[in-house]
Amino acid sequence: MIRFESVYKSFKGRRLFDGLNLELKEGKTTAILGPNGSGKTTLVKMILGLVVPDRGRILVDGRDARKDAEHKRLIGYMPQIPEFPENLSVKEIVSMVKDIRGQEAVRFKELIELLNLEMELDKRFSSLSGGTRQKVGALVSLAFDPPMLILDEPMVGLDPISAYRLKRFILEEKQRNKTVLFISHIMSEVEEVADYVVFLAEGRKVFDGSLEELKERTGKERLEEAVLCLLN
Numbered sequence: 001m002i003r004f005e006s007v008y009k010s011f012k013g014r015r016l017f018d019g020l021n022l023e024l025k026e027g028k029t030t031a032i033l034g035p036n037g038s039g040k041t042t043l044v045k046m047i048l049g050l051v052v053p054d055r056g057r058i059l060v061d062g063r064d065a066r067k068d069a070e071h072k073r074l075i076g077y078m079p080q081i082p083e084f085p086e087n088l089s090v091k092e093i094v095s096m097v098k099d100i101r102g103q104e105a106v107r108f109k110e111l112i113e114l115l116n117l118e119m120e121l122d123k124r125f126s127s128l129s130g131g132t133r134q135k136v137g138a139l140v141s142l143a144f145d146p147p148m149l150i151l152d153e154p155m156v157g158l159d160p161i162s163a164y165r166l167k168r169f170i171l172e173e174k175q176r177n178k179t180v181l182f183i184s185h186i187m188s189e190v191e192e193v194a195d196y197v198v199f200l201a202e203g204r205k206v207f208d209g210s211l212e213e214l215k216e217r218t219g220k221e222r223l224e225e226a227v228l229c230l231l232n
């Protein structure tokens with residue numbers, strides 16, 4: 001379970017999170033929604049310890065995300081924009097992450113096939129297209145088969161076939177009771193994949209509950225319309 005306890009975070013004197021309390025359920029898939037700049041990426045970066053809260057704490061399976069770096073080995077993180085050493089090949093990047101995590105890339109072959117990366121393995125990261133860089137981000141986050149996945153707009157930038165395959169993969173991970181957290185602006189995707197929804201607006205938690213509860217609360221059957229209701 002991931003728990004935010006009275007989390008405060010400001011950037012350059014501007015308060016984003018103002019005592020956020022939030023629980024993300026283990027073994028479930030939660031979509032983080034909200035307008036641009038509402039704090040979604042900052043939220044997931046705080047779970048990873050990449051952004052440190054000014055006050056409060058975040059517990060991942062009971063471990064303080066700030067103090068305990070071990071929890072990172074439980075998580076596969078696919079950032080919005082993957083950054084890896086530009087001069088390394090895809091193979092070398094996976095090998096580097098393997099050494100850092102001290103884990104085997106047990107799903108490497110399967111993912112290479114799924115994402116159609118066979119021809120890219122020996123190419124330097126600097127020479128890859130935007131979508132292929134995105135696929136490398138997916139590969140690295142998923143190859144080590146971690147119990148928790150944090151995916152920041154995972155399907156954006158991928159061609160339709162790759163996006164479809166990655167979505168199927170995530171749905172299978174969900175069936176295996178992994179804890180999945182994903183950020184998305186694509187409501188059809190959220191509807192298909194998520195069990196729970198957290199909706200942020202300017203760092204405030206506007207909604208936190210199941211998809212069904214969201215529809216019930218807003219009286220809207222379509223998620224797109226339910227989300228518009230939350231914004232108004």
Ligand SMILES: Nc1ncnc2c1ncn2[C@@H]1O[C@H](COP(=O)(O)OP(=O)(O)OP(=O)(O)O)[C@@H](O)[C@H]1O
Pocket residue numbers: 011012016034035036037038039040041042043
């Ligand atoms: N390192 C930083 N320095 C200064 N401000 C930051 C930093 N990181 C985030 N912010 C600010 O915090 C707010 C939330 O940013 P964040 O990236 O978390 O939003 P988001 O909901 O993920 O947005 P998007 O949907 O556009 O990806 C924004 O106003 C952003 O400018």
